[in-house]
Amino acid sequence: MRVQIFAGAMSLALLSSPVSAVVNHDLRDSYIVVLKESVSESRANDIAREVAKGHGVIGHQYSHALKGFSLKVPEQALKGLKNRFPEIDYIESDIVMYALPRGGKPNRGGGGDxxxxxxxxxxxxxxxxxxxxxxMSNSSSVAWVIDSGIDSNHPDLNVNKSRGANFTRGKKTNTNDGNGHGTHVAGTIGAYDDGFDVIGVAPGVEMIPVRVLDNSGSGSMSGVIAGVDHVARYGDSGDCANMSLGGAGYSAALDSAIKTAATQGIFFSIAAGNSGQDASGFTPASTNGTNIFTISAFGESNDNFAYFSNYGSDVDYAQPGVDVLSTKTGGGTVSYNGTSMAAPHFCGVLLATGGSFSLDGDVNNDPDGSPDPIAVSN
Known part of the structure; x- marks a missing residue:
């Protein structure tokens, strides 16, 4: 049985506070079980039920982006699991995923009114x-914001929470943003051109909150995969899923889920990360494939590469990610830095152009020596 163990989790999309200050997920004995593609949905459900009877606790179940489920069970119980169920392809350890603003916690704001x-x-x-x-108010394409939720009461955002989902702990129907990160991402993608607050790259586009990060700005890999599975189930060709989040290491399960969803014509815009390192060491930044794009960040001055941005051959394009003004939970606006802010620019470009975007120069001072091109709307 192949059990993939991650190295220590760390912030990807935005620089985190010290780990002890933000990790509030007990993921000990937590795993992601991936079944072989040939397994039917009914058999997958049977396997989950049988595992649960054997004193395992089933969390999320996946059926569209991949087949499998998340599982909490003592490590020693894993030993005979694959022998008992030959339909299991592999098992990964669950890890904490992050999206926190560079330099501090998002301002949660007050009441929108x-x-x-x-x-x-x-x-x-x-x-x-x-x-x-x-x-883009009447566009058939939508933005799936896989993040901390979206403030659906913000008057500058076109939010359809009826199609959203919550894969964090707590009330599963609540897709409101208790952190601020997802609301900021959403505003960059598509804030209305209504004379107030800010305007997004694809103004007025419908945005669907897929909440995988809690109020602290953290979540689990298993929850993020559930979010991608939700997009794969309900998304359409021409939609864009924004993933301004991540963790250290590599996840075959998340990589596979994103690739499967992308084969349906759904675009994925993924933050490269803010560790100032090669993006190949982070997930999902290292995921590559058709309709999948990893985005680095640059600043306003001379298109200079942001010092904090991850880089490398896994990065596809660069977008603005320094001093980015966008919508704030509770109303109004706020500025943040990070590749979390760069990815939604590209998601907006994809939606506004249907994927037929143009290039306008390259970033300066790219650490890998191969400057990332800057994508723009036509």
């Missing part, structure tokens, strides 16, 4: 990628 709306600003990043020019 109490925040006076400011005159609309066009963020520099939206201008740089030549976004904000096409009203």
């Amino acid at each position: 109490s925040v006076e709306r400011a005159v609309q600003q066009v963020p520099w990043g939206v201008t740089r990628v030549k976004g904000g020019t096409v009203d």
Whole structure:
């Protein structure tokens, strides 16, 4: 039996606080069980039930992006699991996934009704990628924001929470953003061109919250895979899933899930990470394939590569990721830095162009010596 064990988890999409301050997920004895593709859905359900009877606790079940389930069980109980169920392809250890703002925790804000709306600003990043020019309110394509949820009451955002889902612990129907990260990401993708707050790259596009990160900005790999599975089940060709999150190491399960969803014509825009290292050491930044894009960050001055951004051959394009103004949970706006802010620019470009975007120069001072091209809307 192949059990894939990750190295220590760490922040990918945005630099975290010290690990002890943010890890609140007890993932000891927690695993992701991936079944062979040939296994039927009914047999997969039978296996999950039988494992549960054997004193394992089943968490998420996957049926579209991959086949399998998450499992909490003592490590010693794994030993005979594959012998008992030859349909098991492999088992991975679950790990903590992160998305925290560089330099601090997102401002959760107050009540949306109490925040006076400011005159609309066009963020520099939206201008740089030549976004904000096409009203996407009636587009059939949508943005799936796999993140900490979205503030559905923010007046500058077109949020459809009825199609959303919550794969964190707690009330599963609640897709509201208790952290602030997902709301900021959403505003960059598609804040309305309505004269208030900010404008997004694909203004007015419908955004669906897929909550996989809790109020602390952390979650589990198993929950993130459940989010991708949800997108694979309900998404359509031309949609974009934004993943401004991640962890250290490699996950065959998450890699496979993203690739399967992408074969349906769903775009994936993935943050490269903020460790200033090669993106190949992080997941899902290292995932490659058709319709899958890993995004590095640059600043407003001379398109200079952001010092914190991950780099390397797994990175596809660079987008604005320094001093990015966008929507804030509770109303109003706030600026953040990070590749978490770069990825939603590209998601907006994909939605606004249907994937037929243009290139406008390269970043300067890319550490890997091969400058990332800058993608822009037509």
